[in-house]
Amino acid sequence: MMWVKVELKLFIWVLLVLSLVNLCIGFDPVDNYLIDCGSSTNTTVGNRVFLADSTNSPILSTPQSIFANTSTNSTSVTYGLGLYQTARVFNGTSVYTFPILKHGRHWIRLYFFPFVFQSVNMSMAKFSVSAQNFALLANFQPESDSVVKEYSLNITSDNLVVTFKPAENSFAFLNALEVVSVPDELITDDAEKVDKSGKFQGLGNQALETVERVxxxxxxxxxxxxxxxRTWLPDQDFLLHKNLATFVSKxxxxxxxxGGATRDIAPVSVYGTVTEMNSADDPNSNFNVTWSFDIDSGFDYLVRFHFCDIVSMSANQLIFNVFINTVLVYKNLEPSQIEANLATPFYMDFTTGLSGSTKLLVSIGPSTSVSDAYPNAILNGLEIMKMNNSKGSLNGAGSGSLTPGTSSGSKTTIGLIVGVIVGVLVAVVLVLVLFLFCRKRNRKLARANHSKTSWIPFSTNGVVSYTTGKNFGNGGIPFAALQEATNNFDESLVIGVGGFGKVYKAVLGDGTKVAAKRANPLSQQGLTEFRTEIEMLSQFRHRHLVSLIGFCDEHNEMILVYxxxxxxxLKGHLYDSNLPSLSWKQRLEICIGSARGLHYLHTSAAKATIHRDVKSANILLDENLMAKVADFGLSKVGPDLDQTHVSTAVKGSFGYLDPEYYRRQQLTEKSDVYSFGVVLFEVLCARPVIDPSLPREMVNLAEWxxxxxKSGQLEQIVDPKLAGKIKPDSLRKFGETAEKCLSDYGVDRPTIGDVLWNLEYVLQLQEAVVPNDLNEDSTINIGELSPQVNNVTNGETRLGVSTVNDLSGASMSQVFSDLVKSEGR
Known part of the structure; x- marks a missing residue:
């Protein structure tokens, strides 16, 4: 082993020494890895040297890779053409492990150019990339020309791990790779919020992706x-009205x-040029200069403005306003009040909050409150950086590393590989022994464990279930029993995959069919969600909530059994073409059942329980298509009676997340109502809530x-399988209900009880029990409606009032609570 360690240390030393060749005056990075992937020789680009890619690189772990090359030139390459003429191709999950000498923020730059190699067009590649616990790219398919993806991560471990994972039946590739230290002062820990609600704290821990640098x-x-x-692009292509701008270079x-901005913040070639208003010496000029940038919806963005007054002849001549998406973020900006000397650079940082648009607008314009100032406004440079979402993702997909064991423990990659090999051999032997042992005794162990467990069995719907008291650390169902029930977790039995892990169809020893949700050790939804799920489902029993049968907490396994x-x-029935299409009545009944389950959560105790992850994938259907709400791992107990909200970190699913909750980090029951409103439109349109393959205006279902x-044309986007099968009144009322759920502010949204009442009415309109459409201010007699409303739960509680108003105008949460509470009790 001694020669292996010496070889690794020598390789790292040579890599560091050669890659530190950088003639730029300024920051000298401690970590500076530059690799020309697939190249057998070093490649010099400007004043930097990208090292040849070693066939047996000790920093790369890969099952197999291919060195590809081409003589084709990319016409769009403006820097480093030689880097795009070779590539390393991966046919399996591959991991780069870079030793980090100085903790802190680092660049990760990935170079891609999909050329044709041996008749294979690399634009057909499809793969994901992660670094540490952040997902950088998901199902990425490079376009036809060159591209550089630049990220900035704060590395606090001794190794930076970058993982490439090809999609099924595909491959991954990479032309060049950079991992370079960044000055500590480049990204400070806070920034002003665009909504002026204070400062955004914690920028230092955010993963950032460069969207534009101009x-x-x-x-x-x-x-x-x-x-x-860094690369800084000219701004002309981003200007909305080029005739309103003029350019100055000094x-x-x-x-x-x-103490101010340095060359590391931005080079002199950025601060020494400026775009300003083209006022043509007109003292009455009053317009904004605006730039437009493409962004991904559903993310927060860090926007950095660079200013340097090189246009004024003396102080106090320049006063102007700065806007982001038409919001005035800085009023009466006077550079001479920030930097006393002219032509002195400074910068300002703002965070946008959750963006629901695919465009970001930046504008500058003259101040209207200062009459003696000549109308002018300037901007020298701009950087737009996407911030990771609550799941640690920069692409809208799930978070986390793509391979295990990638954080910080190993001294060397060789040691890690050897350790894994030894561990696998030992594990194989132990598994064989355990399997033979368990094969004989697992049934006895299961029966013995059930007789000793703290779980108390009781029957629900004819199925024997187990519920737990406060102490659930000892588990309830033996791991060996679940191994047998799932045929040792056979992949063919997987019926779902979520943030917590995979869900398997299983049959217990007594013949009971169950669903076993097994925690993925890489999941960020670990012990906390495991305990939350057990605690929540131990308290609640309701026909529209999925029942917990038991759990397992053995051998470092966390398994929930439902x-x-x-x-x-529900999601599978909306999108899976192999499943029968749901009728409009069936869809309404599913929505009604789901709303009943949520209403029970919100009202069955002194404090509401907020689900926090309402989505079609968490609405399950039994053999009769009765809906049951599932997955309570993110659920949260609601506020006390004298409070309006719970302050908590933002969690949920992209596309369903309440934007007000995201902005304010204040959770209420109305956050569930917003998510349910998205589900309603999903049910109506039978399309994903986020679909990047669609035109931009259609990507986000809720917005679309x-x-x-709002334009009264909802019938145009109904699922084609329902075309002509929904009565106009039913569709109108359904659309109004969904619209109210998606109100921007929680106070404007109905309660889930109100939503439930309206959905029952929507079903009545579809069933044509009500002969004529009722005016919003009319009253209806409950006796005229079908038994579905008169007896909401198959003969259970009847409503003790004769007439009620249509909930389009009035809240009926209290009345409707009487209808459903007895069912939940």
Whole structure:
């Protein structure tokens, strides 16, 4: 082993020494890995040297890779053409492990150019990339030309792990790779919020992806002319109205001041050029100069403005306003009040909050409150960086590393590989012994464990279940019994995959069908969610909530066992073409059942329980298509009676997340109502809530559907399988209900009880029990409605009032509570 360690240390030393060759004046990175993937020789790009890719690189673990090359040139390459002429191709999960000498923020730059190699077009590749616990790319398919993906991560461990995972029946590739230290002062820990609700804290822990980096009024700035190897694009292509802007260049005038912006913040070629208002010496000019940028919806963005007053002849001549998405983020900005000397650079950071749009607008314009100031406004540079979402993702997909054991423990990759091999051999022997042992005794162990467990059995719907008291650390169902029930967790029995882990169809020893949800050791939804699920489902019993049969907490395994739902998820029935299409009545009944389950959560105790992850994948259907709400791992007990909300970290699913909850981190029952409103439109349209393959205006279902609802054209986006089968009144009322659920502010949304009442009415309109559409201010006699409303729960509680108003106008949560509470009790 001694020669292996010496070889690894020598490789790392040579890599560091060679890659530190950087002639730029400025920051000298401690960690500076530059690799030309697939190349057998070093490649010099400007003043930087990208090292040849070693066939047996000790920092790369891969089952097999291919070195590819091409002589084709990419016409769009403006920097480092040689880097795009070779690539390393991966046919399996592959891991780069970079030793980190200095903790802190690092660049990760990934170079892609999908050329044709041996008749294979690499644009057909489809793969994911993660680093540490952040998902950088998911199901990425490179376009036809070159692209550089730049990320910035705060590394607090001794190793940075970058993982490439090809999609099934596909491959991954990489042309070049950079891992480079970043100055500590480049990203501070806070920034102003666009909504002016205070400062955003914790930027230092955010993973960032560079969306755009723009040099206003100047030419392209290549990595060679930037101390941190960044690329700054000209701003002309982003200007909405080029005739409103003019450009000035005075690079020699820039004076960096102590304690202010440095060359590492932005180079002199950025601060020395500017885009300003083209006012043509008109003192009455009053317009904004605006730039438009493409972004991904559903993310927060860090927007950095770079300013340097190189246009004024003296102080106090320049006063202007700054806008993000038409919001005034800085009023009466006067550069001479921030930096006393002219031509002295400074910058400002803002966070946008959750963006529901695919466009980000940045504008500058003259101040209207200062009459003696000549109308002008300037901008020297701009950076837009996407911030990771609550799941640690920069692409909207799930979070976390793609391979285990990638954080910080190993001293060397060789040691890790050897350890894994030895561990696997030992594990194989132990598994064989355990299997033979368990094969003989698992049934006895299961019966013995059931007789000693603290779980108390009782019957629900004819199925024997087990519920737990406060102490659930000892488990309830032996791991050996679940191994047998799932045929040792056979992949063919997987019926679902979520953030917690995989769900398996299983049959217990007594013949009971169950669903076993097994925790993935890489999941961020670990022990906390495991305990939360058990605690929640131990308190609640309701026909529209999935029942917990038991759990297992042995051998570092966390497994939750539920009643088996024969017809799977609502999501599967909406999207899976192999399943029968649901009728409109069936869909309404499923929505009504789901609303009943949520209403029980919100009202059955002194404090409401907020589900926090309402979505179609968490609505399950039994053999009769009766809906049951599932997955309570993110659930939260609601506020006390004298409070309006619970302050908590944002969790939920992308596309369903309440934007007000995301902005304020204040959770209420109305957050569930918003998510349920998204589900309603999902049920109506039978399409994913987020679909990046669609045109931009259609990507987000909630936004797209609301446009049609507000314009009175909802029938145009109904699932084609329902075309002509929904009565107009039923569709109108359904659309109104969903629209109210998606109100921007929680106070404007109905309670889930109100939603439930309206959905029952929607069903009545579809069933044509009510002969004529009722006016919003009319009254209806409950006796005229079908038994579905008169006897909401198959003969249980009757409503003790004769007339009620249609809930389009009035809240009926209290009345409706009387209808459903007896069912939940």
């Amino acid at each position: 040099n206003m009024g100047g030419p392209l700035v290549s990595p060679t002319n930037d101390t941190l190897g 690079i020699g005038a820039v004076k960096y001041a102590a 009643e088996y739902m024969e017809n799977g998820t 559907a609301m446009k049609f609802q």
